[in-house]
Amino acid sequence: MKEIFGTAGAAGAAGTPGTSGKPGGLPGVTPPAPAALAAKVRTLAPSMTRSMQRVAEAVAADPAGCAALTVTGLAELTGTSEATVVRTSRLLGYPGYRDLRLALAGLAAQQQSGRSPAVTADIAVDDPIADVVAKLAYDEQQTLADTAAGLDMAQLSAAVSALAAARRIDIYGVGASGLVAQDLTQKLLRIGLIAHAHSDPHLAVTNAVQLRAKDVAVAITHSGSTGDVIEPLRVAFERGATTVAITGRPDGPVSQYADHILTTSTARESELRPAAMSSRTSQLLVVDCLFIGVAQRTYETAAPALSASYEALAHRHTPRNSGTTSRR
Known part of the structure; x- marks a missing residue:
């Protein structure tokens, strides 16, 4: 693979596959390492x-x-x-x-x-800033390692295949998960795919109604029970779109409407570090894995699209010469 995409690695064994009755689920689960x-x-x-x-x-x-x-x-x-x-x-x-x-x-x-290594103590109100940095760094590393170890490679590969072949991709998330949804959307747009992030629940549902068999819907919810995310995924599922859930609760309600489930891990929640902060770390890792996988599958079209986006952004930050520039 060429350097434009870097490298992506993931360790480990299985998470939990989709439990829906919709065709396309992957049978068999490898016990976690x-x-x-x-x-x-x-x-x-x-x-x-x-x-x-x-x-x-x-x-x-x-x-x-x-x-x-x-x-x-x-x-x-x-x-x-x-x-x-x-x-x-x-x-x-x-x-x-x-x-x-x-x-x-x-x-x-x-x-x-x-x-x-042993788990570090929670962050205390009177911790020196150096201790805060050390504890956060450890928790972030542990969260990433746990997520990589728990990812089901078969489910991840199936989700990548669906995204790479999609006519259109809708991504749902609210709150901190909404920020992750926007991150995945802008990554997919930069390699030439049609993707939309929806944080407004009404807009999400009205768009989900338009999805069909060649489309993909992605729901991002750490709790697995966020109604504003589950509802558009349900609509997309019933319309025949391929559905993917990125969640920390693979046994949650969102799994009912997910063809493929990608399980995230979360660092320990504390008073000063709510779940929204720690869950975002693992969600972003899964998003990066999806993006790199899709970019690899669509390299012939993704590479020129990514280069074009880099060039466009470079021009945007370069001072323009005075005068009028004519179109070619």
């Missing part, structure tokens, strides 16, 4: 039942100790049932508890080798 386990726990724990949260928190806090326990032992440790342990294992992406134990053993080995 050990490095992705902690990320899955952080992402999914808020949406679990309290009993499942106890199991998830236990395996995240002491992977080595839990890896040595049978399903009965972990159930007793967390005050839950064997069925809850198995359900938690499956929600985290493993076929059963045996597979989760293997991942826990791998995660414990990584931590012992120093490749999985």
Whole structure:
């Protein structure tokens, strides 16, 4: 690949595929690699039942100790049932508890080798600015690593293919996710694709009504339950467009109308760092992965379009000579 696009890399295994009944979903899920386990726990724990949260928190806090326990032992440790342990294992992406134990053993080995650093403390009101920078830098790095490890490569590849072949692309997001939607839109426009970002829910729905089978709709919502984003995605889904969800809650309502789900991770939320800040980091990584993938697939047309946009912007910032310039 030529330097104009740089390079893009992603690690890891699977997230959660689309659960909709619409044709085109990808069957089969690869269990997350050990490095992705902690990320899955952080992402999914808020949406679990309290009993499942106890199991998830236990395996995240002491992977080595839990890896040595049978399903009965972990159930007793967390005050839950064997069925809850198995359900938690499956929600985290493993076929059963045996597979989760293997991942826990791998995660414990990584931590012992120093490749999985301890989580830093939350930012405090009286932290020196140097500590704030260090803590934010660590959290940002962890968020990016968790997102890369948890991305389902099959889902990402399918989303890239759909975008590359799309007649038209509509992107929905509100608040901080709306800023990410605008970022993806301007990237796609610069390689010659027809893309629109919609933060107004009414305009989003009225545009979604016009979508058809060769179009793509992308919904960006960290919570997976933002009604103003889900509604236009539902309309696009029912009109036959290919739908993509970028979300931190792959089990949320948005998944009902998504052909392809790209799961994002989030750094720990704190009083001084709301979810909107930390979720944007992982969303932007997914957006960049989509953009590079589409640019690679459409290189013959994308490269000239990108060069033309660079040239146009360069001319805009270059002082013009006085006098009238005639058109060619």
